[in-house]
Amino acid sequence: MHFELQVRQQLALTPRLQQSVKLLQMSTLDFNREVAEAIASNPFLEDPDDPSSGEGQASPDGGEPADGASADTGHDAAADGSLFAEAPSDVPAFAQAEADAMPAPSAYSGDYPERNGSHQSDSDVGQWARSDTSMQEALRADLCSCQLSERDQYLVEYIIEAIDQDGYLRVPFDELAPAGQFTPAPGDDEWETALHLIQQLGAPGLGARDLRECMMLQLQALPDATPERTLAMEIVSAHLDKLGRCDYTGLAHALDSTPDAIQSACALIRTLEPRPGARYSSVDPSTYIVPDVIVRKAGSQWIAVSNSAAIPQARLNSTYAKLFRGTRYHDRQLMAQALQEARWLMRSLEQRCSTIQRVAQAIVARQQTFFDYGEIALRPLMLSEIADELGIHESTVSRATSNKYLSSPRGIFEFKHFFSRELATSSGGTCSAGAVRALIQEMIDEEDPKAPLSDVTLARKLGREGIMVARRTVSKYRTQIKVPPAELRRAP
Template identity: 40%
Template sequence: MKQSIQLRLGQSLVMTPQLQQAIRLLQLSTAELNAEVQEALDSNMMLEIDEEQDLGQGTGTQNGDGEADRPAREAEPDADLKATDENIAGDIIPEELPVDSAWDDVFDTTVGATGGSSEYAMEIENQRSAEESLREYLLWQINLAPITEMDKVIAYAVVDALDGDGFLGASLEEIHQTLGNEAEPGLEMDEIEAMLHWVQNLDPPGVAARDLRECLALQLQQGEADRPWLAEAKLLIAKFFDVLVARDYNQLARRMKLDKEALQEVIKVIQSLNPRPGAHLQSARVEYVVPDVYVRRKAGAWQVELNPEAVPHLRVNPYYAGMIRRADTSADNTSLRAHLQEARWFIKSLQSRSQTLLRVATAIVERQRAFLEHGDVAMKPLVLHDIAEVLGMHESTISRVTTRKYMHTPRGIFELKYFFSSHLNTDTGGACSSTAIRAVIKKLIAAEDPQGPMSDSKIAAVLTQQGIQVARRTVAKYREAMAIPPSNERKRLV
């Protein structure tokens, strides 16, 4: 093998730390970006919130015919700040940041500690506190009861074995093993089972059940004794629960010797029960979505504008910037210069993020006007490549801009990803988006006869009659994606 030295000319994107920051900010959600902004404010004295911008000045807008205004502008610097800018050595901030690139091979694009990991930690914390709320409520009742200390120990073990919905997640044998040295010598399984039944009589009704059947039976047992159809409901749960699950109402009425109207009353009693008795005690995690862009109809045209309250507007603090002296190479002055340049890069990165988001959102609105006017059934097929080609950007950029970014429309708040969907062919040679097909399927199921629900094959046949070529398995996939049960589970009494 012969070795040689060759010269080659080529272009490559140099991922400077500043450019990496701009790209990272581009993919953050609004909540993560606000955390990033707050961290920057805490760590950089040169940054401050522009109160005038936050009062509503300088909101970025764009429509199909106009150019986007700059959504976030730096406050005009005074003379001292301008003079300071001229003395920032060598690090010139460009007008446009080349954030559009396929940067997967350049650096790790996964969300950092301020993003996914903190969300995961928060989720785990919420789960822990939710379980403790149910646990503490049950322990409070146990501690008030006049039972022996050993019975309390067993009851504690039963409570510790409950899941978030209040169901027993361990067998009696496993509970016996967990007691270990805390149990008295010779503790029998009958004693554990007896305490399980005791815990099952605590509030909320149905707690500590081993399965759904037992959960419903416990609630019926603790219900009002004079409630109409209570005895029939107990009989149904005890002997014909499997028939009820199969929704075979004809067999159920025949075996229980009830007519259609009476059976319906019995089922209403069962439907009034709580299949998750511990769920209402959970500390539900409420997530609020802050829209990144607003879409409004003005003068007959759809206008897209950034949400001015989504992210605070920043500017360089003129007081601290004015402290920088020319030709001063002291450590303090050098540190001030570094903080100033870091602040200007951060503000520029925020501007670039907002401008890119506005351009992408506007391009989406231009192609989905029919959806805004007529709803899901009018959604057009759209893929990332379509928007990337129109804007001259890379598909990976479009993907990150549309992930966890939300648009407020007259029809509700949607993630930008919602407007992208695959397509299926029609008999006329056109295409229909999968979102529109799901909307049609949902509409057909909503209008079906509850005693004779439409099968997936029947729905596919109806769609074919409407000119949409779709297979039965595709209908099943879309139905399952919308959490709609199959036809045999949708059948119900009227």
């Protein structure tokens, strides 16, 4: 028998640290939903804004430890300290004083109106409630005036349900209905008749199977006297590829037409709607961005202030906590665990808000020129720089910047927007990739529409500005700012 003694280090995440990491990397909407679910499921938590909640507030650390729930160990506190290192605020004293003097932002009320007075117990539903008509509902309403047989009604219904949110029917006819649903099975001619009915009743372009058919339906719906309507239909029908390449000379030769007529027809095509179903789509409230931090100017400096309206409110129910401490029952394991989880959530909420605010202030302190001059003044920045300054791990900075947004006079930006890699310049200095993208956008905005700048020309112009980048890098940055190539930007 052989015994061997080994010494090794191992990192173990405590339940409290796991919860802190999970909450830190959540977006604001997910975090608010998580806190709301915790308040609904944990009897020791309550919403201070809820009029039905009890009065008074219990401190997260107040009271004696409950039976069955051990106090936080030194190892747990040390681990939390390495992840959320407490440090003095990085905001200058004079700037913080001016920020405190500023009026707090109004509470975000979402889709609900704020109460006009304390005498109103509930909001008026008529102020915010509305009914959005979906594309399927609009098509069914248009069909009410048609006398259809039961078989045709089912055929039309299957087609309506298969039309996607862009207004296209991308499902083949033989896959619209389950096998054996119709006796006898409908043929393509029946499906075509039902589809033609929908295309005639709905908005022009609805029910098209591809872009060419969508534009043809819209052109056919125009009055016959529309200038260059016939020529536009010929372009869409047989020369859509040339139109995509802006090959106006090729279109003139292929259609034996004059350049002026081709330009007029192409201008008519540009007025068409490539996504006819978009008019029925409503904005999903979950896509709204609620900024975590608001950037303001205090004196000559920009500072980051936490958006209190985006922070969910929760507190310990003092009444339940006192009743629990006064009980003398032997088996209190479940309630003790609930009380411990409530305390952990309160501490994690405070740590999350503090970490996000500190990271945001460190970013704003390094990007002062961005808020003064815009994208062209964006400085290169790495996660490690923020981590070293705040004394926290780089992974913590990554979690604190994921799905987090700040609001400034220049717009709403994700934290990740301010982290841009470093590029060398001919003078020995550095610039950020974001600044190079801004320069490319500025050059393209100032170019001659009839002689757009190619990627090679853009790289050469950047080189004259002292920024050494390759053509493929310019092409990548141009794609990132969603600018088409030079041949597609050429004006007729």
